[in-house]
Amino acid sequence: MELTSELQEKKIFLIEGLKKTYKEQYDAIQPLPYIKDRLYCVDKVFVEGGVEVCLAPELRRGNGGSWERLESYKSVYTDFRCKSKRRIIQGEPGYGKSTLTLQLAYDWCNDVLDSPMYNVEILILLRLRQLGRVKSLFGAIKSFLLSHEPRVSKHEIEKIINSCSSVHITLDGYDEYPGRGSNDNDDVHRIIKMELFADFDVSLTTRYLPECLREETKRAKLTGFDDKARDEYIRKAVVGNNNEAVDKIKQRLYENSILADLCQVPLIFVMFAHMAHDQKDVMKFKSVTQFFKHIIRCFYDHLNRKRKLNDSRNNRFYLLEMEHHELDKIAFEGLNKQNQQLSWIKTEFRKRVGPESYHQYILIGILVEEDVVSDESTVDKVLFTTMVRFYHKLFCEWYAAHHLVTLVKNAYDINETLRFLDPVDLQYLFRFACGLDPDAGKKLINHLKRLPGGDTFAILCILEQTGDVNDIMDSVKDLCSRDVKIKRGDSALLQRSTTQLLEIASKNNIPISCVDIDYCSPRADESGLNLILQSGLSLCILSSLQKLDIWDITILTNEELAAILSYSSQCTSLKELVFDYYVLPDAIPAGSIPSSLKSRNVKVWNYINDDKYRRLNLQTGQWQACDGNGNLPGEEGYSEPSSSEDDTDEEDAAQKRRRSREKCKVS
Template sequence: MSVVVSQVIQHRKPFGVLSRELKSAGDIVCIERKLGKEETELVKRILVKGVPGAGKSSTISKLAYDWACGRQNSPISKFQLLFALTINEIDTNTDLIGIIQDQLLPEVSGESLRAYIQSNASEVVILLDGYDEASKYFHQCKNISNVLRSKWLAEACVIVTTRSNQVGKFCQNYGPYLQVHIPGFSQFGVKEYIRKFFKLHQEANDYDVSDGVDKKVRKFLLCIRASSLYQLSFIPIILSMLCLLWVDDEKLPSTVTALYKEVITHLAKHTFAKTATDELDVRSVQNWSERVLDHIGNVAIEGLFEDRLVFQSDEFEKAALEDACSLGVVTKEKKSYKLNVTYHVTFLHKTFQEICAAYYWTKLIDTEMETFKKYLMQVTGDNIDEMEYLLRFACGLSVKAAEVILPHVVQIICNDCKWKDTAGYVNFYNNIYLQIPIFLLYETESNNTEIGQCSELYMLLKPLLKSVCLERSDQGVIKSFKKS
């Protein structure tokens, strides 16, 4: 199933951002910038940004696939060599050539590879996926930083992907890049994806594909447009999960936490169905999946605070890791480098690492409050945006945890000068970070509880809820709070 994800070029201007849409992923390598009135040159350094699950990695995969297939209608085919590298798998003790050998070409001589790349740099494209998943030692990689700063292989085309909240950090380290924003699906893309999903589902289940696909699409769209998750449906990974749940019950969850919980339950049902002889007990399946997430959550949360998304298998309890692999939230892959053989463990998506971490973290609220607070104190004004989904899931899983987390988040916003204007007041307007406590509050589904009426929290959020245009939130969230 193929549905195009939108790509929007963003040119930084003195008085704002100039945007225009690309027709295809391949057009990323054809972007030109003006050097004078008539002279232009191709842009060689491009940063692809977007929220989790928007399609950044899919864009990289599409470019690599089109190049490998020699698609003549794709501009990517003009390059002689393409290297698609995953940043979270990079060994920080090696250089670019060693990384390419490790991930792609173990049988090729390093010296000959280096010589060819240096001699034909303009014919080379390097795709680096997942800067936001890089370890804190990534900048120490031999000559990778030089490539990113155009000090080496300046003529090569380098495309890097990252979550939007890491753009500032990236540009601070490596200089200005032309930015391509991946907003996810267009409205047409959403409808097309849903139509193709339902059609494939009917074919797989031997239904009459001529009957009811358009009707199902219309019904689903009406339901999702009335849902608080409507804006998130433009994110491909979220839309795929919504479709997956809809085809079973024709119902949609109300929050992001509820969505992930239902998807995990769906995965657990599928796992049990392979061997079950009796009818599945849904509650037992849910309890088992929650225990699995809890048992690997300690590794997941440590990884988040250490900026790690790739783990060694021996960091997990053996039984817990086997269960997590069976559930499908992690994968274990054999890695060979020279004479060393290890097993790398990665989560299905970073958001799955975050919800596993949240399951473990919220359980501590009743058993080890000091440990719970130790992790909470590591959430600061410098990383609160990176920890947004961990905080969302934690608040969605436990109201008791939310009662501790929300005042801490509010305190960060009140005390940290970067949220304030020149006069020292919290600037409510056009500040995306101030949306975070609203999302956390909404995940609790507790509009009128003590959380919502907590004086300090409520006084901070009330003008924001009533006045600010929240760019990333959906109207369902705003309406539900404006009623209070």
């Protein structure tokens, strides 16, 4: 459709208006919510975390399918495996979904050459949590992106967009979209189902998948910050190339190993990095509860210093910090629902907590206000209402934990109290509650032990309860004295808890006899500092690990094998690396084998099938036949193959091992 000269002029106004709105948004990045006068342009702080693409997805099963790492966020739009008109970008709260959309808006506004947005005529970026039950996309564009541009009407926006050959629509935060649970055939759902704008590129960011996905929809996932990304952020946004300052911040993180999992969340690491740089005193935390208590303390301390309150007001301010019962209750009510509520109408929220407390929470940055379209809006008249939400879901979990403590201590039926609280989704709610109150913690820990995978998670909660790693050492030693299994069928809670406990063991020099990874398709990340499981969780370098046994029916390339060898070489106590069932290259370049594996003479061996085993010659890169324990002929411990297959009493170790594996495989 060809535009008239008048509409051509309107198109210019539309594009200029969009760029003005996006600039206001991407120039207002706030790493520390309580320092409102320290704003950054997104391009000055944006750092790429891990991003993966889903291959052969099972759309109805959330995380179904296999995942492979992409080089960059740009690959979501350029990699042939992501080629589609509909893309989903998944990620947990704080993993940078919204920041990524602002970086794309920056790229478009500034004609960044290597950006996938470079040749896009019009970029539409809408935050779905603001839309209420808006039926029309064009009405939303006018209300939220072009309200300051009177020269372009809603109908003209529609004509202009429909005339364009290249439009990219980004819908941010489907999980917070007020209309997600309705059956209304609004524009948002029509777009997702490709009933509207089927020829336009559309990206949707969300925590979880919509029900109405088309099979051709491609999925990517943000997996958080690894060591490389954390280092880049510190240099880019905190201290520049001051190596001494970089090392100081990183050292503060390493001294607080219990925070490693939490600091994979970009938003939390960003706060930690700025706080570690700003504060001169030592920051050592024995639990995430202590760490989060420190964060809240910093929020209040900053405002206290800024306002220089007198003694009487200071005492009142302290009481507001300590007494937050109604805020706790609201937070808990929001989380303890089948469909969580993460935002509230301002007038109702303010009435419940009281005007003075509400004002303080907003000033401090714990709460954030945002205008959204009211349910009372009509087609001809759009009305707005102010909603309020916690700065991050973790803050909601922190305050909800205080109310959970009260309920658990007085609960007659703890299962009823916790019936909507999933530890996988709300692990920090449980950990905070255990750290806040020992009595409530004991009841919660007993409850968790009865859940699948709950035993391991309960150990972490015990650590929160006591704040002393020594109190869980016996449990950790017992866990690590046996084969630690990480299997594909494990719950996310079990996998996450297991990897965290292994890291605690390594940091405390507790020997880890064997980590057994079954059907999780582990691969080393680009830095070689983490082993990434199929679930997206990472296993850091374990210096006290003695044996790593990974099992899958798949093919490894030379590059993938070399990356796993590189990871293994940094596990300085490792004696054996076993590949079960993997199809491996017949030989690998000797130069790609790390020298530390050679100097320690680590056994790298492969079970093929039918009791056939081979071992990698670390000097030549060739494979040699070996026994079921990785020993070569002539080496101490080598056992000849059994001559009698029917004599189970004399069954050798290799046969036992294979049969055990086959049983696991069937189960």
